[in-house]
Amino acid sequence: MMKAVTRSGDGGPEVLQIDEVPAPHPTETQLLVDVRATALNRVDLIQRRGGYPVPLGESEILGLEIAGTVTEMGTDVTGFEKGDPVFGLVGGGGYAEKAVIDYRMAMVIPDEWSFEHAAAIPEVFFTANENIFTLARLAAGETILIHAGGSGVGTAGIQIARRAGARVFVTAGTTDKIDRCVALGAIAGINYKQADFVTEIERLTDGNGVDVVLDFIGAPYLARNLQILKTRGRLSQVGLMGGSTTEIDLGVVMRKRLQIIGSVMRPQSLEEKIAITQRFVERWLPELKAGKLQPVIDTVFPLAQAREAHTYMEDNRNFGKIILTV
Ligand SMILES: NC(=O)c1ccc[n+]([C@@H]2O[C@H](COP(=O)([O-])OP(=O)(O)OC[C@H]3O[C@@H](n4cnc5c(N)ncnc54)[C@H](OP(=O)(O)O)[C@@H]3O)[C@@H](O)[C@H]2O)c1
Numbered sequence: 001m002m003k004a005v006t007r008s009g010d011g012g013p014e015v016l017q018i019d020e021v022p023a024p025h026p027t028e029t030q031l032l033v034d035v036r037a038t039a040l041n042r043v044d045l046i047q048r049r050g051g052y053p054v055p056l057g058e059s060e061i062l063g064l065e066i067a068g069t070v071t072e073m074g075t076d077v078t079g080f081e082k083g084d085p086v087f088g089l090v091g092g093g094g095y096a097e098k099a100v101i102d103y104r105m106a107m108v109i110p111d112e113w114s115f116e117h118a119a120a121i122p123e124v125f126f127t128a129n130e131n132i133f134t135l136a137r138l139a140a141g142e143t144i145l146i147h148a149g150g151s152g153v154g155t156a157g158i159q160i161a162r163r164a165g166a167r168v169f170v171t172a173g174t175t176d177k178i179d180r181c182v183a184l185g186a187i188a189g190i191n192y193k194q195a196d197f198v199t200e201i202e203r204l205t206d207g208n209g210v211d212v213v214l215d216f217i218g219a220p221y222l223a224r225n226l227q228i229l230k231t232r233g234r235l236s237q238v239g240l241m242g243g244s245t246t247e248i249d250l251g252v253v254m255r256k257r258l259q260i261i262g263s264v265m266r267p268q269s270l271e272e273k274i275a276i277t278q279r280f281v282e283r284w285l286p287e288l289k290a291g292k293l294q295p296v297i298d299t300v301f302p303l304a305q306a307r308e309a310h311t312y313m314e315d316n317r318n319f320g321k322i323i324l325t326v
Contacts, residue, residue, distance in 0.1 A: 004061050004096035005306045010050025013310040018303070023098045024059065030100040031080060032072035037119035038063045038094035038303075040313050040322040041152065042216075042239065043266070048310065054092055055267045062306075063094020064266065066101065067109060067118035068326070077103040085109040087118035089126060089273065091266065095306060097326055104274045107281060110289050120152075120295035120321040121288065126280050127238065127265055128157035132214055133164070134279060135261045136234040140165030142211035145201060145228065147221065149189060150177035150319040153238065155296040157214055158184045160284060163293060166212075169204060171197050173316060180319050184296070201228045212236065219243035226252050226260075237262040296320025 006019040026032045044062045046052045054060055067087035070080055080086070086106040093099040109118045132138045138161060146157045149170025161168045162185030170181040171192045178189030190200040201210060209230045215221055216239025225235050226248065237260060253260065265276065287293045298318040301309040303326045313322055 002097040003303075004093075005063075005303060006061065007048060010048070013048070013307040013314070015048065016306045016310065018306075021061075021096070024093060024100045026072055026074045026077075026100050028074040028076040029102050029104070030074045031070045031077060031086065031103050031106055033066055033068040033086060033099050033101060033106075034071050035066050035068040035094065035097060035099050035326045036115035037067045037326065038096075038099075038324050039065050039119045039123070039152075040309055040324065041065075041123050042241070042313070045310060045314055058091035059093030059096075059099070061093045061096050063090070063092065063096065063099070063324075065089055065119055065122040066094045066099050067115040068099075070106075071098075073103070079103065080106065085115070085118075087115075087122065089122040089265075089277065095303060095324060102270060102274070105270075105277045107277070107285065116297060116300055116323045116325065117295060119323055120297050121156075122277075122280075123265075124152040124156040124295070124321065125160070125284055125288075125293075126276050127153050128160055128214075129280050129284060130265065130276055131236040131238050131261075131263060132157055132161055132212065133283075135263060136212045136214070136236040136259075138164065138166050138212045138234075141167075143167040143169065143205060143208075144212040144214060145169045145171070145197070145210045145225075146186075146214045147171045147192075147197075148216050148239075148241070149181040149186060150174075151216065152296075152318075152321045153214075153216070154181070155184060155320040156293075158186050159293045162186070163287060169201060169210065177319055196224075198224045198228055209233065214238060216240075217242040219246035222246050223248050226256075226258060229256060229258055231256045232258070234259045234261060238264075298322055300325055 002023040218240035
């Protein structure tokens, strides 16, 4: 048995509670990990409210990333030992004392890192890398607008886009978040509560627009995102915090030869997620190890305060990641 955060039903943070539940057993290719830290992701709030069906075969327990130590290994696992400190992306089950992870998705935690530091990385760096580079093909010298620059994904995206030689603009809802995005490498930020981002992007780019938009807002931003894209621009749709249904003029997509690309990481196959992990390991893990990139940690809560942590995220108070220590 183990302690884990469970849900008494669908609803607000008050449905979260600590419970004794059966511990998971590793399959042939999985590691059993004593979880020391996990992190919140926006989708946890949606799952808590009952709005996200758990992919088949995944844990019902919240939590998409873990950092901890290996305590058991499946018979086909190679390259790991009991006691190894590891971190990585999981399909669920992170808000618990124990979780399983396929060994091909587990990464060894460098000596200098804390478990909290490691737990802040997988979901947001994988998401940013896949959507900005693999799918939207941002290149050096291009420009990108990252909406919700202060989100976990935004803070990772700003850093890797800048590191790749792109010019980064952001939107955020407070001056403080914009200042912190600029400190991370953005050229300028737009407070979307005070200004229209189309007008501001046109001003900041001398009317040229941007090559790529990374968007988490969805319906209310779609037409405006297309408006600020250059010819052959790419819109990477990764979240729908403002809604999913709207109407647009498809003429603009054709005239400017735009591409609208959508993706969700969680329901992808194990093979696809192993490839996503690998691309991150090759391109960005060395930069993180060298300290050239940093996960941005806003607050650390103990697992028992998962309710408070969810309320904090729901109030949009975080800049970067919220960690739960186990
Ligand atoms: N597709 C995928 O595979 C994938 C994977 C991971 C995350 N995501 C998505 O990426 C987004 C960010 O996730 P996260 O965990 O990094 O989020 P987060 O840390 O909770 O940050 C979200 C931020 O977005 C802003 N925001 C919220 N509602 C908004 C609205 N209606 N309009 C404009 N801004 C709004 C808030 O900042 P302000 O103060 O600036 O308003 C909030 O702090 C989410 O939509 C999530 O679902 C997608």
